[in-house]
Amino acid sequence: MLEKSFSEVYKKFKIRYYQNVFAQAPNRELSLTTVEAFCAEIIGALQNPTINEFANFINISSPNATYKVNSLIQKGYIEKVQSETDKREYHLRVTDKYYKYYNISQSYVDTVLQRVKERCTPEEVEVFDRVLTIMKDELMPEVDLDHT
Numbered sequence: 001m002l003e004k005s006f007s008e009v010y011k012k013f014k015i016r017y018y019q020n021v022f023a024q025a026p027n028r029e030l031s032l033t034t035v036e037a038f039c040a041e042i043i044g045a046l047q048n049p050t051i052n053e054f055a056n057f058i059n060i061s062s063p064n065a066t067y068k069v070n071s072l073i074q075k076g077y078i079e080k081v082q083s084e085t086d087k088r089e090y091h092l093r094v095t096d097k098y099y100k101y102y103n104i105s106q107s108y109v110d111t112v113l114q115r116v117k118e119r120c121t122p123e124e125v126e127v128f129d130r131v132l133t134i135m136k137d138e139l140m141p142e143v144d145l146d147h148t
Contacts, residue, residue, distance in 0.1 A: 013108070013109075013112075016108050017108070020108065032072075032075065032077065032101070035068070036068065036071060036072055036075070036077070037101075039054075039058075039068050039069075039072060040072055040077045040078060040094060040098050040101070042054065042057065042058060043069075043072075043078055043092045043093075043094060044094040044098060048081070048091040048092060048093050049091065049092055050089060050090065050091055050092070051065050051066055051069055051090070051092065052065075054069070054092060069092060076095060076097045077094065077095060077097055077098040077101065078092050078093060078094050078095060078098060079092075079093055079095055080092060080093075081093050116128065
């Protein structure tokens with residue numbers, strides 16, 4: 001039962017995200033390909049990785065990562081920022097244009113969380129928050145966004 005419930009929640013979040021991305025695509029200048037959208041989302045989640053950190057995280061070659069990054073830079077979704085401590089190093093940072101694009105999924109998360117707060121008692125919301133924190137911190141070690 002737990003597996004089915006979790007799988008259904010995950011699937012609904014994904015499908016809603018894709019639904020919104022496709023609904024907005026005709027209105028976007030230089031819309032992102034699916035792979036570019038995933039790459040931009042990963043770069044945003046990694047919080048200013050270098051190209052090598054990004055490449056290592058998604059397990060692709062540095063030249064392949066550079067190609068994907070350059071396309072995202074050209075479309076205005078990410079930018080390279082020179083490191084203040086090591087001038088030879090550049091970090092990838094998502095732009096405001098990306099945040100407008102990404103807000104598609106965040107607004108749905110906000111909606112669902114508001115519904116949780118309306119439907120559940122404060123105690124249930126606290127338990128839900130603890131369970132999500134345990135999932136994030138302990139049960140998903142393969143996705144360590146803090147140590148790329």
